[in-house]
Amino acid sequence: MSHEEAGASSPHAKIVRMANQIGAFFRSKPHDEGVAGVAEHINKFWEPRMRRQLFEVVDSGGTGLAPLVLEASSVIRRPTAEQERTPPA
Amino acid sequence: MGLIKEIDYGTPQAKSEKQVTLTIDGFAVTVPEGTSVMRAAMEAGIKVPKLCATDMVDAFGSCRLCLIEIEGRNGTPSSCTTPVAEGLVVRTQTERLKTLRKGVMELYISDHPLDCLTCAANGDCELQDMAGAVGLRDVRYGYEGDNHVSAKSRDGGNDNFRWMPKDESNPYFTYDPSKCIVCSRCVRACEEVQGTFALTIEGRGFDSRVSPGMHEDFLSSDCVSCGACVQACPTATLTEKSVIEIGQPEHSVVTTCAYCGVGCSFKAEMRGDELVRMVPWKDGKANRGHSCVKGRFAWGYATHQDRILNPMIREKISDPWREVTWDEAFAHVASEFKRIQSQYGRGSVGGITSSRCTNEETYLVQKLVRQGFGNNNVDTCARVCHSPTGYGLGQTFGTSAGTQDFDSVEHTDVAIVIGANPAAGHPVFASRLKKRLRQGAKLIVIDPRRTETVRAPHVEAAYHLALQPGTNVAVITSLAHVIVTEGLFDEAFIREKCDWSEFEDYAQFVADPSHSPEATEAYTGVPADALRGAARLYARGVNGSIYYGLGVTEHSQGSTTVMAIANLAMLTGNIGRPGVGVNPLRGQNNVQGSCDMGSFPHELPGYRHISGDAARETFEMLWGVKLDHEPGLRIPNMLDAAVQGSFKGIYIQGEDILQSDPDTKHVSAGLAAMECVVVQDLFLNETANYAHVFLPGSTFLEKDGTFTNAERRINRVRKVMAPRNGYADWEVTQGIAQAMEIDWNYTHPSQIMDEIAATTPSFARVSYALLEELGSVQWPCNEQAPNGTPVMHVDGFVRGKGKFIRTEYIPTDEKTGPRFPLLLTTGRILSQYNVGAQTRRTENVVWHAEDVLEIHPHDAEQRGIREGDWVRLASRAGETALRATITDRVAPGVVYTTFHHPETQANVITTDYSDWATNCPEYKVTAVQVSPSNGPSDWQVEYDALSRRSRRIVPRDAAE
Numbered sequence A: 001m002s003h004e005e006a007g008a009s010s011p012h013a014k015i016v017r018m019a020n021q022i023g024a025f026f027r028s029k030p031h032d033e034g035v036a037g038v039a040e041h042i043n044k045f046w047e048p049r050m051r052r053q054l055f056e057v058v059d060s061g062g063t064g065l066a067p068l069v070l071e072a073s074s075v076i077r078r079p080t081a082e083q084e085r086t087p088p089a
Numbered sequence B: 001m002g003l004i005k006e007i008d009y010g011t012p013q014a015k016s017e018k019q020v021t022l023t024i025d026g027f028a029v030t031v032p033e034g035t036s037v038m039r040a041a042m043e044a045g046i047k048v049p050k051l052c053a054t055d056m057v058d059a060f061g062s063c064r065l066c067l068i069e070i071e072g073r074n075g076t077p078s079s080c081t082t083p084v085a086e087g088l089v090v091r092t093q094t095e096r097l098k099t100l101r102k103g104v105m106e107l108y109i110s111d112h113p114l115d116c117l118t119c120a121a122n123g124d125c126e127l128q129d130m131a132g133a134v135g136l137r138d139v140r141y142g143y144e145g146d147n148h149v150s151a152k153s154r155d156g157g158n159d160n161f162r163w164m165p166k167d168e169s170n171p172y173f174t175y176d177p178s179k180c181i182v183c184s185r186c187v188r189a190c191e192e193v194q195g196t197f198a199l200t201i202e203g204r205g206f207d208s209r210v211s212p213g214m215h216e217d218f219l220s221s222d223c224v225s226c227g228a229c230v231q232a233c234p235t236a237t238l239t240e241k242s243v244i245e246i247g248q249p250e251h252s253v254v255t256t257c258a259y260c261g262v263g264c265s266f267k268a269e270m271r272g273d274e275l276v277r278m279v280p281w282k283d284g285k286a287n288r289g290h291s292c293v294k295g296r297f298a299w300g301y302a303t304h305q306d307r308i309l310n311p312m313i314r315e316k317i318s319d320p321w322r323e324v325t326w327d328e329a330f331a332h333v334a335s336e337f338k339r340i341q342s343q344y345g346r347g348s349v350g351g352i353t354s355s356r357c358t359n360e361e362t363y364l365v366q367k368l369v370r371q372g373f374g375n376n377n378v379d380t381c382a383r384v385c386h387s388p389t390g391y392g393l394g395q396t397f398g399t400s401a402g403t404q405d406f407d408s409v410e411h412t413d414v415a416i417v418i419g420a421n422p423a424a425g426h427p428v429f430a431s432r433l434k435k436r437l438r439q440g441a442k443l444i445v446i447d448p449r450r451t452e453t454v455r456a457p458h459v460e461a462a463y464h465l466a467l468q469p470g471t472n473v474a475v476i477t478s479l480a481h482v483i484v485t486e487g488l489f490d491e492a493f494i495r496e497k498c499d500w501s502e503f504e505d506y507a508q509f510v511a512d513p514s515h516s517p518e519a520t521e522a523y524t525g526v527p528a529d530a531l532r533g534a535a536r537l538y539a540r541g542v543n544g545s546i547y548y549g550l551g552v553t554e555h556s557q558g559s560t561t562v563m564a565i566a567n568l569a570m571l572t573g574n575i576g577r578p579g580v581g582v583n584p585l586r587g588q589n590n591v592q593g594s595c596d597m598g599s600f601p602h603e604l605p606g607y608r609h610i611s612g613d614a615a616r617e618t619f620e621m622l623w624g625v626k627l628d629h630e631p632g633l634r635i636p637n638m639l640d641a642a643v644q645g646s647f648k649g650i651y652i653q654g655e656d657i658l659q660s661d662p663d664t665k666h667v668s669a670g671l672a673a674m675e676c677v678v679v680q681d682l683f684l685n686e687t688a689n690y691a692h693v694f695l696p697g698s699t700f701l702e703k704d705g706t707f708t709n710a711e712r713r714i715n716r717v718r719k720v721m722a723p724r725n726g727y728a729d730w731e732v733t734q735g736i737a738q739a740m741e742i743d744w745n746y747t748h749p750s751q752i753m754d755e756i757a758a759t760t761p762s763f764a765r766v767s768y769a770l771l772e773e774l775g776s777v778q779w780p781c782n783e784q785a786p787n788g789t790p791v792m793h794v795d796g797f798v799r800g801k802g803k804f805i806r807t808e809y810i811p812t813d814e815k816t817g818p819r820f821p822l823l824l825t826t827g828r829i830l831s832q833y834n835v836g837a838q839t840r841r842t843e844n845v846v847w848h849a850e851d852v853l854e855i856h857p858h859d860a861e862q863r864g865i866r867e868g869d870w871v872r873l874a875s876r877a878g879e880t881a882l883r884a885t886i887t888d889r890v891a892p893g894v895v896y897t898t899f900h901h902p903e904t905q906a907n908v909i910t911t912d913y914s915d916w917a918t919n920c921p922e923y924k925v926t927a928v929q930v931s932p933s934n935g936p937s938d939w940q941v942e943y944d945a946l947s948r949r950s951r952r953i954v955p956r957d958a959a960e
């Protein structure tokens, strides 16, 4: 991947990059622990909008996502639409 | 309220456990062995006359004023250099002593000007005091003889070669040699306290005088303007210019420096509501009476003409600003945020807390976001500096903070400093470290650049591992490899305090030959034998400590590096007692506090994850709302969401994200895409160029509160003058909340602290009353630790067992290539602070008028660049121009700059790459190209024009 493609130009490219970075850290763990680690990390730190973008990539075939991240996506919480759009209480 | 007068005991405190009893003037006194007779007398309330002794430095015994008589001993020894002994019988006032002392004073005064009435030190001069104390009534020698006092010789005409003119080159203090009594207190303060060795006594006997460097003036000498010599000087020879201008202060208040994470305590010495000077407070537990140039001298920004004092609004960022009343401003912010949320959803707004503001203020901003905005879109500038510390130490140890207090350094035997340059970034800590190193402790520096910390007068690192930027994890894992494979680890500690099977897994991982120094040398650039030597030195030292800074965290593997450091400390059993530990050197004054106070989008105060029901319920009960259980957006995510159109409004308290955050163009695009940007700051900062509402902020001198420094120490900030803008920052946030019809009614910050204590277990016992009583306290401070916790993890780790984590080195994607062949790394210098908004508005600019690019002679020559040339610095993110300086402090292939000046905009160059776990930006590695240039880039010229345009103000009366 060249630098230009990795830039901020496309939101999905950036999300893929960030997810793969997390995946890379957990690669050195035993496999199951790694999958759980990726999912837990994303659940804990990613706002629903970011998780939605991740699922957009996953749902359209997961192009570019590391296998560990793809595998973890089944345990990542899918954000609900209403979470993002609810007006203030 | 009066002037706080600290007792000068004459000589430093002795540390011995053994007590000795002696008699002084008939009174029995018991003191630790090693105490001087002078100090023992002072403890008994007897003040022996003295000039060359003061308790910040060791006794020298040159003035001969402090003479005493001791029964059974001959002569009249000086009390400052005579140690106590069991059963001594001492007399401090006899006929013989009185005569001798008068004689000594007579000699001093015969070579001293008699302009006491108009002297700046009048009322605060020890020479004056001593003349009074010994009863000096006349001076027999007259003033005609040889002297240093007048420019002309007394008999008329000829120049007096002994006389020297005043040196006023330092912007903050003057040196008037005619008043010098050559007591050498300044010289010793510079050596012992500051560790700079800038001063010497030049000449001998009657001809001797103090001189900075080799007969230089202060500004061109090695002096770093810490002011220790000024504080030590008993006369008006070294005097603050502010005292010369204003006069002596009449009352003082103890408060905390608002610059760096050392958190020095000061007495703000006042005349009315005018600040006369800042004097470091001896009882300050972080600084023990020392300071740096910023805290002591660089406070002039508080009254700088650029300060904005009225709130302002504008519809579009191309409009000029319009001054409004506070009520209008609050109402406008409230209605805009409500409008945006109903139009774009609850998650479309957020806030940024400030690491420069107090704990109470950051707490309120996150409360406004969570309670008022109903989401968790709150973040803080720690995102761009120490967020990996929070994550990494949380994972391994169970707390997101350093393990020690600063006093701990006095017990260390081997210190590793990684990716930090304390001499510039944390100067008072650097002085304390250097003091310990001069006593024989060893130093290992891991840094791409040969920083001032590597070699200083009388201090030199045993090892400097000058690694390639971006290879921290490889180097630290390699250190662990040596420790494990050579059997240097502390098995007993690991078995007792850590999870043994996790250790075995980790040991197996690091023992792999691919992690050996011989293997990593190829890409880290660190010679294998140096790395082995450093590992052995650290592992074998009795007390090994690690201090680290942003050179660790601001990488794509920042969090991994923090874990690697934690692994190293556990491996060698260097946790849980004085002299050891893992110590992040925090950047801004309250970056620790802002993290503690729940400034992160996934954490409530006290580092409790937002998804935890129990923690959420505590706040829900108190605040009467349901809290969102999903993590919010971090700063870079907010900007991404803004560019994508789902994030529209932001309240930024006391941060300048446009200048401090990476990839400036992305930040400005994000800000420009928002509909309501509210900036609260002292000055129209760079971010304010994109703001719709500006709320003037207040300085640390104008409010009450607390800051938490890098040692988890909660220090009081005390108001010494009324806010010039009308409101303290916490009152401004409350104004917004009230306009949003949220029921807040704080009348004093102590009530906010009470709320923090009531909701946050690690702060349970903290209150202003407790701080009043103890001076300061280190969290956790609760039932189990009623007076706070100087050293953490003493009886085991907070998380239970210490956790070893595999730390695989993954090279950053930011790689050099043909277009961008050099690696840029960034840092800071002593006299400037962060984005420089404050320090640039003080005289500190004499030391650093602009950011410059350091480049190795080899790289410079290849490109035809000479010293001082303008150069173009380009990366894939953007380009800027600045001047070059040629130095071998950086290795070939590496260039370095600071980011203190908006004109340079070093962050136009940095990219949006970030730490995998926390999105902390990768400031420390950017692939760049450097080429000759004629001056500022087009972008800089355009940006300058934009800044000027967006700073136009229409005053309120003019509009009427």
Ligand code: SF4
Pocket (backbone or CB within 6 Å): B186, B189, B190, B194, B196, B197, B198, B199, B222, B223, B224, B225, B226, B227, B228, B229, B230
């Ligand atoms: S200001 Fe500090 S560095 Fe400068 S001469 Fe005085 S003690 Fe030394």
Ligand code: SF4
Pocket (backbone or CB within 6 Å): B179, B180, B181, B182, B183, B184, B185, B186, B187, B210, B232, B233, B234, B235, B237, B238
């Ligand atoms: S400058 Fe002040 S402290 Fe230094 S030798 Fe002279 S009188 Fe003493």
Ligand code: SF4
Pocket (backbone or CB within 6 Å): B257, B258, B259, B260, B261, B262, B263, B264, B287, B291, B292, B293, B294, B295, B296, B426, B427, B428, B429
């Ligand atoms: S800037 Fe830091 S080291 Fe300097 S006085 Fe302030 S707190 Fe102390």
Ligand code: FES
Pocket (backbone or CB within 6 Å): B049, B050, B051, B052, B053, B060, B061, B062, B063, B064, B065, B066, B078, B079, B080, B081
């Ligand atoms: S004070 Fe003891 S010799 Fe000067």
